[in-house]
Structure formats: structure tokens, C-alpha cells
Amino acid sequence: MNSIKTKICSSCESSFSCGDISEESKCWCNDFPPIFNLSEGGDCLCPICFKEACEDKIDAYVETMTPQKALINKATALPKQEKLIEGIDYYIENGNYVFKAWFHLKRGTCCGNDCKHCPY
Numbered sequence: 001m002n003s004i005k006t007k008i009c010s011s012c013e014s015s016f017s018c019g020d021i022s023e024e025s026k027c028w029c030n031d032f033p034p035i036f037n038l039s040e041g042g043d044c045l046c047p048i049c050f051k052e053a054c055e056d057k058i059d060a061y062v063e064t065m066t067p068q069k070a071l072i073n074k075a076t077a078l079p080k081q082e083k084l085i086e087g088i089d090y091y092i093e094n095g096n097y098v099f100k101a102w103f104h105l106k107r108g109t110c111c112g113n114d115c116k117h118c119p120y
Contacts, residue, residue, distance in 0.1 A: 009046035011053075016046040031083045033058070033075075033106075055087055062101045062119065070119040075105035 004019045020026050028047055032054050045053060065073065084090060089103040101117045104110070110120035 007044050009044070009049050011045050011049040014046050014048075016044075018044050031081065031085065033078055033081060033088070033102075035078070051085070051087060054085075058088060058102045062105070065101065065105070065119045067120050070105060073105045073108075073119075075102065076108040078106065080106075 004017050004021060006015055007018045008015055018027060018029070020030075029044070029050060032050065035054065035057055044050075061074075084103070086092070088100070089106075090097045090099050092098070098116055101119045104115060104118050104120065110118055
């Protein structure tokens with residue numbers, strides 16, 4: 001298994017810890033959806049820059065969705081993530097969780113509750 005390394009963010013140049021400690025204790029980036037290819041350039045990003053990059057890429061993808069395309073979207077084929085991430089899966093408005101389109105796309109169907117960001 002790999003060990004924890006201190007890296008420098010290729011975007012903001014801050015230092016951060018990166019790597020798996022064991023099979024049970026994975027790197028923080030494993031909580032995020034696997035939507036980047038290693039060939040897309042750069043080294044690791046810090047948690048803040050990585051989250052922002054994920055949000056940007058997901059938002060761009062969601063903008064291409066129509067109700068017809070949502071039924072056969074790529075998000076349903078991704079490995080299921082246990083942890084919901086604020087800003088990617090949901091945001092909080094007036095103390096309530098509001099699920100974003102990405103959350104709904106990962107689920108793969110409309111729940112019928114007239115959700116604010118339902119892509120279906």
C-alpha cells in the first residue's frame with residue numbers, strides 16, 4: 001500500500017497530504033466521483049482546488065442534460081460513492097438540504113417529489 005506524501009497543489013501551490021494509508025484508509029480524494037483521467041495533466045490538486053475542479057466539470061456536464069439524455073447519463077455507471085459532498089451533491093438552503101442535479105443523475109431516476117434540480 002502507498003504511504004502519505006506531502007504534495008504541492010499544481011493550481012494554488014499550497015501543500016497537502018496525499019495517498020492511501022491502507023486498504024481501509026484511502027486518500028481523501030477517493031470520496032469524490034472518479035471523473036478525471038490522469039492524462040488530463042497536472043499533478044494532484046489540494047482538497048479545495050480538487051473540489052472546485054469537480055464542481056466545474058460536473059456543472060458543465062449537467063448543463064448538457066435534457067430529460068431524454070438524463071435517462072442514459074454517465075453518472076449512473078460510476079462507482080457508488082458513500083459520502084455526499086456539499087457543493088457537488090447538495091447545498092444547504094434555509095437549513096434544508098437541496099439535492100443538486102448531479103445527485104439525481106447518480107440515482108438514475110426521478111423520485112416524483114418535484115425536486116428543485118431534477119434533470120428528469
